[in-house]
Amino acid sequence: MGSNSTHTLMVQGTTSDAGKSALVAGLCRVFRRHGLSVAPFKPQNMALNSAVTEDGGEIGRAQALQAAAAGLEPHTDMNPVLLKPNSDIGAQVIVNGRSIGEMDATQYHAYKPEVMEAIMRSWQRLQSHYQTVLVEGAGSPAEINLREGDVANMGFAEKADCPVIIIADIDKGGVFAHLYGTLALLSESEQARVKGFVINRFRGDVKLLEPGLRWLEEKTGKPVLGVLPYLHGLHLEAEDAVISHQHVEEGQKVLKVAVPILTRTSNHTDFDPLRLHPEVDVHFIGKGQSIPECDLVIIPGTKNTRTDLEFLKENGWGQDILRHLRYGGKLMGICGGYQMLGKAVHDPDGIEGMAGSSDALGLLDLETTMIREKTLTRVSGVMQLPGQDPVPVTGYEIHAGVTKGPAMNHPLIRLDQEVDGVMSEDGQIFGTYLHGVFEEPDACTAILRWAGLKDASRIDYRLLREEGINRMADAIEESLDMRQIFELCGV
Structure with a gap:
C-alpha cells in the first residue's frame, strides 16, 4: 500500500x-x-x-x-x-x-x-x-x-x-x-x-x-x-432497542405523552428529543397494556403499516385513541402512523406483505396506496400550527406509500418542493411523513405548545447529541x- x-x-x-x-x-x-x-x-x-x-x-x-x-x-x-x-x-x-x-x-x-x-x-x-x-x-x-x-x-x-x-x-x-x-x-x-x-x-x-x-x-x-x-x-441514539426509562423532576409541570409500540416500529429515535425534554414524560406502551390518560398520543412509524394497524386494533388501542380524543387529548401520527390516521391503506402489489386493503382509523379524510418506489429524502421547510407563528422544520422521509385525499388541501408544512402534514379541522389530530420532526428546537416547542405545554422550554436536541x-x-x-x-x- x-x-x-x-x-x-x-x-x-x-x-x-x-x-x-x-x-x-x-x-x-x-x-x-x-x-x-x-x-x-x-x-x-x-x-x-x-x-x-x-x-x-x-x-x-x-x-x-x-x-x-x-x-x-x-x-x-x-x-x-x-x-x-x-x-x-x-x-x-x-x-x-x-x-x-x-x-x-x-x-x-x-x-x-x-x-x-x-x-x-x-x-x-x-x-x-x-x-x-x-x-x-x-x-x-x-x-x-x-x-x-x-x-x-x-x-x-x-x-x-x-x-x-x-x-x-x-x-x-x-x-x-x-x-x-x-x-x-x-x-x-x-x-x-x-x-x-x-x-x-x-x-x-x-x-x-x-x-x-x-x-x-x-x-x-x-x-x-x-x-x-x-x-x-x-x-447516544440507540441502534434498535427502545429505551423506556427517563427522568422527570418531581412537581414539574409536564406534558404526558404515550407512544404505542408496534411490532415493526421504525425510527423510535424520533422520540429521543421528547425523552430528553425536562417537561415531557414519555411512556412507551407495550402489547397488552392500555393507553393511559395523557395529553398526547403519538402513533410511530412502522416497517409494515397494515400488519401493525391490525396489531393496534387487536390491542384495543383504536378504542383507547377514540376515548382519548373524546376527552380532548391530542393525537399525532408519524409516517406509518400518519397513514393509519386515514380511511384506508391499500397495498395492491403486496409490497409490505399480503396484497390487499385495510380499513384505517378513519380520523382524517385521506387514503394511502403502497408503491414500489420508496421515498428517501432529507427535507427542510416551514411549519405553521394553528394560532402560532411559522417555525423552521427539518426531517427526512422514508416511506413506500403515496397519500391522497381532501384532508391534504390544508397542509401544515411547506417544504422545498412540496407540502406535508395535515391537521384535522378541530385541531386535535396532526399527521406528518417527517421523521426527526422534533429535532428542530422551534418545531419541537411549537408541537408541545399545540399539545398543551404552553410554556415549553426550548431544547436543542442536536446540542445534546453533541x-x-x-x-x-x-x-x-x-x-x-x-x-x-x-x-x-x-x-
Whole structure:
C-alpha cells in the first residue's frame, strides 16, 4: 500500500448492546480531535432505525451518529447493507442505500457472496478517502450458527485483514465469561486478529477490578485496553432497542405523552428529543397494556403499516385513541402512523406483505396506496400550527406509500418542493411523513405548545447529541490506552 493507505480497526462485541456503536462514535470524535480524517463503517446492520444520506440512500441511524462524530455527512458507503425485518423470518434487504426486495433467511444466505462484494467495494472506497476506517461489528462474532458466510463480524475482518478489539458490558454481569468465552469460540486465525478487550459501563473503583483484569490477560494473552465508566444520563441514539426509562423532576409541570409500540416500529429515535425534554414524560406502551390518560398520543412509524394497524386494533388501542380524543387529548401520527390516521391503506402489489386493503382509523379524510418506489429524502421547510407563528422544520422521509385525499388541501408544512402534514379541522389530530420532526428546537416547542405545554422550554436536541458524543470521547481519552489504539490503526 502507498503512503495514502488507510488503516482499519474493527470493534466487535460479546452481545448486542455491549457498546459497539457508542465506542465507534466516541473513537471517531477522538480521532477527529487529533486531526485525523476518519470514517465509520458497518458492513451489515439489522435495524428498523434508519437515516437518509446525502446521496439519497438509507443507512442505520448509528452510522449517521458516528458520521456526525467524525464531522462527516452520512453516506451509503458507511453502511452498505441494511436489513429491515418485516417478520421473524424475513427482511427488506437494502444494499448501497437502495431496497433490492424482501428475502427470508435462506434466500439471504444464498445471496451473501454478492453482499460481501458490495461490502468490500464500499470499504475500499472509504479506505481511499480517509486515513482511518473504524468498523462496527453486529451482535456477537461467537454465534456459531451464523459463522458460515459471515459478512458482519470476523468474516469481514478476515477478508479485510484488519485488527479487532472486543467490547463487553460489565453492567449486565458475567463480563469475564463473555470475553473469555467469545475468544474461545473463535478460530485460531480469528483469535490472532483480536488485539485487546474493552470493558464498558463499570461503576465504582477500577482498582477492585484489577485481579479480574490480570486473570483475563494471563488466560488469553490479550491486553485489556481500558475500562470505560458507566456514564449516567449519556444520550447516544440507540441502534434498535427502545429505551423506556427517563427522568422527570418531581412537581414539574409536564406534558404526558404515550407512544404505542408496534411490532415493526421504525425510527423510535424520533422520540429521543421528547425523552430528553425536562417537561415531557414519555411512556412507551407495550402489547397488552392500555393507553393511559395523557395529553398526547403519538402513533410511530412502522416497517409494515397494515400488519401493525391490525396489531393496534387487536390491542384495543383504536378504542383507547377514540376515548382519548373524546376527552380532548391530542393525537399525532408519524409516517406509518400518519397513514393509519386515514380511511384506508391499500397495498395492491403486496409490497409490505399480503396484497390487499385495510380499513384505517378513519380520523382524517385521506387514503394511502403502497408503491414500489420508496421515498428517501432529507427535507427542510416551514411549519405553521394553528394560532402560532411559522417555525423552521427539518426531517427526512422514508416511506413506500403515496397519500391522497381532501384532508391534504390544508397542509401544515411547506417544504422545498412540496407540502406535508395535515391537521384535522378541530385541531386535535396532526399527521406528518417527517421523521426527526422534533429535532428542530422551534418545531419541537411549537408541537408541545399545540399539545398543551404552553410554556415549553426550548431544547436543542442536536446540542445534546453533541454533548453525548463529547462525553463518550472524553471517557475514552481518559480510560483507554489510546497509544495502543492509534498504533493498531497505524497512526
